[in-house]
Amino acid sequence: MLSLSNVHVSYGPIKAVRDVSIEVKEGEIVALLGPNGAGKTSLISSVVGLAPIASGRIAFNGHEISKEPTEKIVARGLTLTPEGRRVFADLTVGENLRLGAACRRDKAGIAEDLEKYLELFPILRKRYASRARMLSGGEQQMLAIARSLMSRPKMLMLDEPSLGLAPRIVDQIFELLSSLRGQGLTMLIVEQNANEALSLANSAYVVASGALVFSGTASDLKSSGEVMEMYLGLEGQE
Amino acid sequence: MMSDYALQQAFNALSVGGEYALLALGLAIVFSVMHLVNFAHGDMITVGGYAMFLLILFGVRDPFLVLPFGVLITVLAALLIERVAFKPVRGASPTTGMLTAFGVSIIIQNVALIFGGSRPKAVQTADWLASSLSIGSVQIPVVQVLETVVTLAAIIGLVALMRYTTVGLAMRAAAKDVPVVRLMGVKADRVILSAFAISGFLAGLAGIFILARRGAVDPFMGFAPVLKAFVAAVLGGFGSLPGAVVGGFALGIAEVGLQVLLPPEIAGFRDAFVFLLIGIVLVFRPQGILGERPDFGEKS
Amino acid sequence: MSNFLQSVRGALILGVVVGIIGVLAILFAEPFYQRIVFIFMVNLIAVIGLQVFMGNADITNYGHISFMGIAAYAVAILATPVAIKKTALATAPFGLGTIELGLPAAILIALAVTVLIAFLVGTMLVRQSGTPASIATLALLVIVHVVIMNWVDLTRGPRAIYGIPVKATLGLATICAILAIVAARLFRDSSWGLQLRAASENIAAASAMGVRIKRLRLVAWVVSAAICGVAGILFALFVGTISPKSFYFDLTFLTLAMLVVGGAYSVSGAVLGSIVVTFGFEIMRYLENGPQIAGLKLPTMFGLTGIFLGAIIVLCMILRPRGLVGDDEIDEIWRRRAKSRERSEISAKASGATQ
Numbered sequence: 001m002l003s004l005s006n007v008h009v010s011y012g013p014i015k016a017v018r019d020v021s022i023e024v025k026e027g028e029i030v031a032l033l034g035p036n037g038a039g040k041t042s043l044i045s046s047v048v049g050l051a052p053i054a055s056g057r058i059a060f061n062g063h064e065i066s067k068e069p070t071e072k073i074v075a076r077g078l079t080l081t082p083e084g085r086r087v088f089a090d091l092t093v094g095e096n097l098r099l100g101a102a103c104r105r106d107k108a109g110i111a112e113d114l115e116k117y118l119e120l121f122p123i124l125r126k127r128y129a130s131r132a133r134m135l136s137g138g139e140q141q142m143l144a145i146a147r148s149l150m151s152r153p154k155m156l157m158l159d160e161p162s163l164g165l166a167p168r169i170v171d172q173i174f175e176l177l178s179s180l181r182g183q184g185l186t187m188l189i190v191e192q193n194a195n196e197a198l199s200l201a202n203s204a205y206v207v208a209s210g211a212l213v214f215s216g217t218a219s220d221l222k223s224s225g226e227v228m229e230m231y232l233g234l235e236g237q238e
Numbered sequence: 239m240m241s242d243y244a245l246q247q248a249f250n251a252l253s254v255g256g257e258y259a260l261l262a263l264g265l266a267i268v269f270s271v272m273h274l275v276n277f278a279h280g281d282m283i284t285v286g287g288y289a290m291f292l293l294i295l296f297g298v299r300d301p302f303l304v305l306p307f308g309v310l311i312t313v314l315a316a317l318l319i320e321r322v323a324f325k326p327v328r329g330a331s332p333t334t335g336m337l338t339a340f341g342v343s344i345i346i347q348n349v350a351l352i353f354g355g356s357r358p359k360a361v362q363t364a365d366w367l368a369s370s371l372s373i374g375s376v377q378i379p380v381v382q383v384l385e386t387v388v389t390l391a392a393i394i395g396l397v398a399l400m401r402y403t404t405v406g407l408a409m410r411a412a413a414k415d416v417p418v419v420r421l422m423g424v425k426a427d428r429v430i431l432s433a434f435a436i437s438g439f440l441a442g443l444a445g446i447f448i449l450a451r452r453g454a455v456d457p458f459m460g461f462a463p464v465l466k467a468f469v470a471a472v473l474g475g476f477g478s479l480p481g482a483v484v485g486g487f488a489l490g491i492a493e494v495g496l497q498v499l500l501p502p503e504i505a506g507f508r509d510a511f512v513f514l515l516i517g518i519v520l521v522f523r524p525q526g527i528l529g530e531r532p533d534f535g536e537k538s
Numbered sequence: 539m540s541n542f543l544q545s546v547r548g549a550l551i552l553g554v555v556v557g558i559i560g561v562l563a564i565l566f567a568e569p570f571y572q573r574i575v576f577i578f579m580v581n582l583i584a585v586i587g588l589q590v591f592m593g594n595a596d597i598t599n600y601g602h603i604s605f606m607g608i609a610a611y612a613v614a615i616l617a618t619p620v621a622i623k624k625t626a627l628a629t630a631p632f633g634l635g636t637i638e639l640g641l642p643a644a645i646l647i648a649l650a651v652t653v654l655i656a657f658l659v660g661t662m663l664v665r666q667s668g669t670p671a672s673i674a675t676l677a678l679l680v681i682v683h684v685v686i687m688n689w690v691d692l693t694r695g696p697r698a699i700y701g702i703p704v705k706a707t708l709g710l711a712t713i714c715a716i717l718a719i720v721a722a723r724l725f726r727d728s729s730w731g732l733q734l735r736a737a738s739e740n741i742a743a744a745s746a747m748g749v750r751i752k753r754l755r756l757v758a759w760v761v762s763a764a765i766c767g768v769a770g771i772l773f774a775l776f777v778g779t780i781s782p783k784s785f786y787f788d789l790t791f792l793t794l795a796m797l798v799v800g801g802a803y804s805v806s807g808a809v810l811g812s813i814v815v816t817f818g819f820e821i822m823r824y825l826e827n828g829p830q831i832a833g834l835k836l837p838t839m840f841g842l843t844g845i846f847l848g849a850i851i852v853l854c855m856i857l858r859p860r861g862l863v864g865d866d867e868i869d870e871i872w873r874r875r876a877k878s879r880e881r882s883e884i885s886a887k888a889s890g891a892t893q
Contacts, residue, residue, distance in 0.1 A: 050417050074423035086418045088411040099407045103423025151423055275669050326856040332669060333598050334859040337798055341851030344791055348844030356840070457841075469677055472670045506688035510681040517662050517674070524665045 001026045001155055001186055002047070002078065007056030007066075009039070009046045016042035016051070018210045024155070024188055029181055031201035031218065032190045033232055039210040040190045041083055044157050048073050048080045061154070075103045077154035083163065083190075085144040089133035093124055096132055096143055100150030109152070117146045120176070138169035145176070155186040162193045174200060194232045198222055206231050242376045247498055253382035253447070255490020256389030260444040261467030262474065262482035263396065264437035270413035270477045271433040273332050277339040278319055279467070280460025281346035282438055283445035286312030287455035288350060291361045301364035308449070309442030316438025317431060328430075343461075350457035358454035367450040385447045392443060393483060396436070400479070405432050413477070473516050475529025484527055489516070541727060548869035549723035552809045553716040556582065559813075560712030572708055574820060579711035580773045582812040584789075585796045586718045587765030589808040592797065594731050595755045596738035597667065600790055601659075601675035602766045604682035605652050607785030609767030610774040611686060611693055612648035614702045617641055617775075622701035629691045641705055641775075649767050656763030657756070664755040679790060686782045698781035706775035714772060718765050722805045723867070725761055730754055735803075792819065795847045799854050801861020806868040811861065815850070822846040 002024040009017035017039040024030045034040050045051035047058055049070040058066040060078050068076075088096050097117070101110045118125040121142045127135060132143060141161060148156055161177070162170040174196050177187065181200065191197035198204060204221045206214035214227045221227060261279065268276050289311035290304050298304060323342045327334050367384070370377045400406035408424045409432060420426055448463055449455065466489060471477075474485025492515060496508050520526070556579075563575035588602045615630065616639045627635050639647070663674050686693045693699065725731050734754045774780050792815070800811020828838035854861065866874075 048421065050420070069425070070417070070420040071423050071425045074421060079423075080421055082418060082421065086415055088414060088418070090414065091407060091411060095401075095407050095410075099404065099411055099419075099422050099424075102404045102408060147422070269669075275672070323852055323856075327859070330855070330859055333596065334855050336598055336669065336672065337794075338852055338855040340794075341848040341855065344844050344848030345852070346848075348841035348848065351841035351844065352839050465676065465680065468673045472666075472673050476670050476673075504688075507684060510684045510688075513677045513681050517677075520670075520674075521662050521665060524670075526670075 001028075001061060002188070003057075003059050004043075004047065005057045005059075007043065007046065007058060008054040009042045009051050010054045011042075011052065015054075016210055017046070017207075019056075020207065020210075020212050022188075022205055022212075022215075024186060026186055027184055028203065029177075029187045029189065029201045031194070031197040031204040032188060032207065033192070033194045033197065033204060033221075034207040034213075035231060035233075036192065038207045040207055041159055042210075043207065044080060044159055044188065044190055045082075047157065048078065050080075071103065074151055074153075077152070078157070079148045079151050079153040079155075080157040080159065081144045081148045081161065083159035085137075085140045087132040087135070087140050087143050087147065090131060092129050092131055093135070093143055094128045096147050097124070097150050100147035101152075103151055110150070113150055113152060117149055120179070121146050138165050138172065141165060141169075141173060142176070145173075149180075153185070155188070156180075157188040157190070159190045160192065161189065162191065162196060170196060194228070242374075245373075245376050246378060247494055249378050249382045249386065251491045251494035252487070253385040253389075253490075254494055255487035256385050257444050257447055257463065257486075258467050258470045258489050259483045259486025260389055260392060260440045261464055262471040262486045263393070263479060264440040264444075265464075265467055265471050266477055266479050266482040267409070267433045267440075268437045269471075270479070271409055272324075272328065272430055273335065274324060275332065275336040275339060275468075276324075276437070277336065277464075278323075278342040278346060279339075279437065279441055280462075280464030281343050282312050282315045282319070282441050283448060283460040283463070284346060284350055284455065284457065285315040286442050286445045287361065287449050287459060288354060290363075290449065291359055291455050294361060299362075301367075305363065305446050308446060309439060312442030312445055313435055313438035316434045316441065320431065320434045347457045347461070354455075354457060356457060358452075358456040358459075360454050361449055362453070363446065363450045368453075381447060381450050388443055388447075392440060396440075396479070399436075405429065409433055469513065469516060473519065473526055475526030478526070478528050478530070481526055481528035488527070492516075542724075544869075545723050545727040546720065548867050549720040549805065551869055552719050552723075552806060556715050556719065556809065557712060560708060560715070564708050564712075574816075576706075576708050576711050576776055577773075578812065578816045579708070579715045580769045580776070581789075581793055581796065581816070582715050582809065583711075583718045583769035583772070584766050584793050585800075585808045585812050586715075586722045586805065587762045587767075587769065588793055588797050589762075589802060589805060590722050590725055590765060591755075591758045591762035593802045593804065593808075594726060594734045594738070594758050596735075597675075597755075598672040599675045599762070600672065600794070601678035601682075602762060603785050603790045603793065604679050605656055605763040605766040606770035606773065606789070607682055607686060607782070608655055608770070609648045609652040610770035610780050610785065611699070612651045613644050613771045614699045614774050614780055615692065616644035616647055617703055618699065618701050619703070626694060626699060626701065627692075631691055634692070641703065645771055648771055649764060652767035652770075653760055653764050656760045660756045660759040660763075664752045664759065679786070683782055683786050686785075693782070696782060698779045700779045702774050702778045702780065704776065704778040706772050711772050711776070714768055718768065719805055719809065721761070721765065722808070725758070726805060726867075730757055734758060791844070791847050795851050797861075799850055799861060801863035801865075803860060803865045804863050804867045807861045807863035810863055810868075814862070815847075818846060818850065819843055 004020060004022040007017060007020050008015065020043060032040055042051050046053045049068060053066050056066065057064060060076055063076065065073050065076065088099065097114060104110055123139050124143060124146060127139065132140060135143060161173050170193065178200055181187065189197050189201065198218045198221060201218045203216065204218045205212060206227055208231050213231060214221060214224065265276055265279055268274055286308040290308040293304055293307050319342055323338055324335065327338050367381050370379050371383055400410055405428065408419050408429050412419045412429045416426060419429065448459065452459065470485035470489040471482050473488060474481030492512050493508065496511055497505065500508060559575065560579065563572050567575065584602065584606055588599060592599050615634055620636060620638045623630065623635050629635065659678060663671060666674055687696055737751045796811040796815040797808055799815055800809065801807025822843045825836065826839055826842040828836050
């Protein structure tokens with residue numbers, strides 16, 4: 001569904017990502033792991049056109065998208081829930097969700113989806129008229145995910161969905177992602193919290209210092225003690 | 239009667255404040271969406287004014303054609319300037335944008351000077367705009383009543399637009415986070431053009447009233463009111479839409495108030511006093527009446 | 539070489555250029571062109587004054603010309619002979635209509651008044667930053683203009699003050715311009731200038747510096763006003779007649795265009811921009827008046843100079859937003875180039891040796 005081949009990302013003279021190739025198949029969940037500052041955020045931002053691609057190809061459902069503007073990529077059905085949630089703090093929960101569906105014209109479908117996600121995230125229904133800045137971190141993360149879903153994406157990329165959240169909330173978020181997987185949504189999850197992400201993912205990639213150091217199935221990664229220890233600071237299951 | 243005088247001055251203050259509010263709102267919308275300080279805002283009014291002048295010159299006298307035409311041209315001027323001058327500096331520093339706008343302003347003024355000359359050219363807007371309305375024993379100029387009403391209607395319309403339409407939501411959101419607005423599938427271009435269209439529309443409305451009061455166009459007619467609008471916007475909190483409205487009306491009230499209170503010998507200094515007063519307000523509240531304190535911790 | 543000497547040397551490179559222009563004009567130019575060169579020197583000093591604040595604090599300033607006006611009016615009111623004042627400024631307050639100071643005293647008091655007003659305004663202004671600060675400077679320009687226009691007893695209002703002693707020479711203006719360049723360069727390279735520039739580039743650093751940044755902005759603001767004051771005094775003492783419109787938007791546009799085109803972030807930019815824009819401006823002014831070229835009478839087109847200024851500002855912002863010179867002084871750029879050339883020569887030799 002999404003394939004990155006030999007992607008380089010650079011900000012002026014600084015090379016953030018070097019020669020990374022990634023493949024995400026339909027219905028699959030892929031984890032993109034690596035230490036802080038490895039270039040994960042740069043990489044997925046570049047996929048939606050928010051970071052400058054120096055060279056390489058990115059294809060989504062067979063269309064070359066590396067030169068397309070963000071809004072067009074989103075309209076194609078690929079979206080990103082950005083790092084740090086970035087909900088629109090001055091807008092209400094409801095307004096955030098409505099803006100999430102900005103690229104759609106099917107009024108009935110939008111209303112249907114709104115109802116569906118308010119069902120899935122009861123807290124958002126409860127706080128529907130509050131400004132997003134009043135929400136807790138976990139609630140904001142749920143809002144950010146629901147907002148992304150309102151565009152009815154075929155594939156969702158999530159950047160650090162568990163960042164800065166209490167363990168109990170992290171579990172909730174991952175439960176939710178797992179239920180979305182049940183509905184057949186393709187996902188690419190960037191995480192520092194490797195264990196949680198790997199429990200959900202089919203396959204995994206590890207980047208360090210802007211380059212790919214591992215690619216394989218999630219279980220391969222779990223059994224590769226060296227990678228787990230060196231790059232993710234975890235004990236492998238040997 | 240004293241209360242009649244007070245009522246008259248109150249309407250005067252409301253209408254002057256309304257004019258500043260309309261202009262300050264236009265400045266604030268553009269600023270909040272793309273951080274551009276549009277010094278050329280007033281010159282769009284000038285363009286609209288000359289357009290009305292030309293239309294009348296060609297024999298069209300019906301105010302219901304002339305006035306909307308002026309507003310339309312003001313909107314088109316705003317959009318054209320965005321395309322030609324501001325788009326190339328999008329994303330540059332605020333200083334760059336502000337100086338670009340400043341340059342555009344000088345160009346428009348001088349083009350008007352070359353083709354129109356420096357002398358004011360009479361423009362008859364509409365007879366009924368120049369007449370007065372009697373409320374009991376009080377005479378209130380129609381311009382003032384209409385300006386107050388139109389301003390309030392425009393504010394209500396704007397609030398509705400910003401709350402209930404997708405593009406309005408996108409404009410509010412873009413004030414804080416443009417990349418994420420694009421992640422919602424909204425074209426940045428569409429948001430910016432909408433902001434300019436609204437800003438031009440509000441300027442066009444204000445322009446009609448400015449013209450109705452002056453009865454003439456000249457190359458520099460837009461500058462003074464917009465300078466006041468800038469001051470109003472800073473007073474209210476720069477970039478905040480409610481701040482623009484509050485700042486506009488506060489400035490109008492302060493101006494008319496000083497006009498009434500200052501002895502005639504020093505009435506000429508009114509603007510200096512008004513600015514000084516605002517300077518003092520800003521010493522105690524640098525972010526303006528409704529502005530937010532700059533938040534350095536937040537990631538932008 | 540110490541930093542101080544390096545700054546002075548860098549300033550003197552610019553000073554020599556300005557000096558040559560001045561000396562050539564004094565020796566060879568017709569009075570008409572001498573006048574143009576004198577006004578160029580005055581504008582140059584104002585542009586340098588503007589650079590001190592705008593370049594270091596990174597706040598666009600529309601109010602600098604008001605200090606030129608304040609200083610010019612102050613010196614005019616103090617130094618104009620009593621005989622002339624009797625008809626022109628008979629009702630002047632504080633007994634100013636009956637006193638006549640010698641030039642040195644008048645100049646010193648005029649500068650002191652300018653600096654004092656700048657200080658008072660500055661304490662309010664430095665609390666704002668960015669766009670609101672710029673708008674405040676614009677408001678200042680308007681306030682000063684309104685006061686000059688309306689304080690008729692003191693300033694004759696919209697009418698001109700005449701009979702100011704015409705004592706400034708082109709030589710004096712040239713020397714003042716060179717001194718202004720040196721002062722601006724020393725301020726830029728001083729620890730104050732460095733801190734101010736560092737803080738302007740980085741908002742987080744600026745907030746960490748807090749109160750200090752405000753104080754540094756105030757220093758830059760007052761120095762800037764003093765330099766502009768010198769320009770105003772020279773102008774008054776050369777032309778002999780001043781009126782409010784000499785110190786309003788026209789001159790603000792012109793000097794701002796000069797600085798922006800050359801580059802606000804260096805003194806070199808201020809000098810280069812002043813030279814380039816003066817050339818263009820004088821050519822446009824010639825065309826504006828409808829000259830006869832090759833037997834063809836061109837129409838008068840008042841407004842052409844304005845369009846020229848606006849157009850170069852817009853083009854410059856689109857194509858080269860940091861001006862012709864950019865962020866560093868010319869001598870710094872040269873030094874860096876020389877160094878990199880040296881380095882490449884060494885590496886070429888080294889690679890030659892290994893072959």
